[in-house]
Amino acid sequence: MYGWSRAGRASQRYTAQIQRCTHQIQRYTTQAPRAVRGMADRIGVAEHKHQHILTHARTTATRYGYTPIHTPVIEYSSIFERTLGTNSDVVGKELYKFLDSSNAWMTLRPEGTASVARAIITNKLEHAMPQRLFYSESMFRHERPQRGRQRQFEQFGVELVGVAHPAADVECVQLGWDFLCALKVPGQLVLHINTLGDQESRSAYREALAQYFGQHRDKLSDDSQRRLDTNPLRILDSKHESDLHITACAPAYSDYLTPASRAHFAFVTNGLHALNIPYTVNPRLVRGLDYYQHTVWEVECVSSELGRSQATVLAGGRYDGLTSMLGGSRKLPGVGWASGIERLALVMPDEHVPVPEPPVPVLIIPDQPVETTDRSLTTDRPSREVKPDVYAYAMRVARDIRKFRSACVVHNSSDSTKHQPLGKQLASVLARQPTPTHVVIVGSHEMELNRVLVRDTIAQTQHEISIDDLGQALN
16 A cells, blocks of 8 residues: 555656646747847847948958958867866856767857867868958857847957967957947947966966965955866956955066067057057956967947946957867967957947938839728728739839839738728838838829839929939939
8 A cells, every 4th residue: 555655646746747847838839939038139220230330340351351251150069178178167157068969069159269260270271371360150158148248149250360470469459449440439448458478478377376366265256266276367357356355466477477478568569559559458357268378458348338347349369379279280370359249239329320221112003992892891992902014013113223222112012902092101101210212103004104203202292204214313
């Protein structure tokens, strides 16, 4: 009896679990669909703003001789684990990682530089140096969503691979600064730069930091205590209140730089001075990814739209040897930056974004009332129909307009058997924002004469013209 009662209770638990799962499935299948948390749609002005920013970025990069590259959104997980560092926050907490059907670990791309380095190796470009490349790609990080930080976000980035000279650092900083200035981002732009030195400098400084922070371990935040054992440099980037007064007295990186590292950074600062690019040397600036060395920089936008914690709109640095970390045949130098499009969109007012000119609507004058035996459908203004040959004429007119105008649409009825009177069509078109500057009207009479009516919505005038003169009338 005891065994049976025990089995019965287990069966009841399983039944309850199945019922709860069934209830959840029914709830999710019946409710309206929604976007995944931290991933947003872009429609209307938001998309126009997004494309406006990317257009400026591509134009600026092209003027510097950079060409576009596109990499897959999914990479083998090892691409990022080997380059970003297994102890970095990105790899440790934020990767969208999964095991595919072939039993291989895959990752949604969290950043662009490692993918570009992999593409250079895959496409056998290691001996075709230098490579100046730019990309605009979606990135994925499983972070806590907040204003200016999403789980799916788009970055525009540039990479200059194959040039070890510090002039490449200056070129990349200048390119990014020119892009932001051309975009006319509201708010004050502040360029912070620092040097992480070469590998010898980095190792010496890391040892000094480990010794210093080890003396204050008990006073550090939990995250900084973890970083003390994995990457003490990242403690300098902590915003935790308990860490700030400790990091303020930490050893200075400049005391551990080799002569070669000092010379490299001096060339960069002198170059920025010669180009009249204002900058601030920030000795506490570090980058969160393990592959950075020598010059690193960030551009902050001082704006109430972003706040202090999300003020960085562009960041980059040098990453010599990244290709060899991925198994490439050469230890190639590289430098680059990336900018978050969503953050730039937040600080840019809608009125600063040019809205595309609305398409020219082609309205069709209906011919005759639709006969019906249903008395309930009878109205004072019966719906009218449009003959197929008139529809065909309207579509030919629209085709001709598209040859010399950017856009044109035929105003169709939402009902396949009815068509609105011309007055209602006009009211609907003129109520839209932005309002089209011209409206083209056609009907049976205009089709027979090979003519159209052109209504100027600004001057409030209307003229009948030959279809051959349509281009001149609209321009």
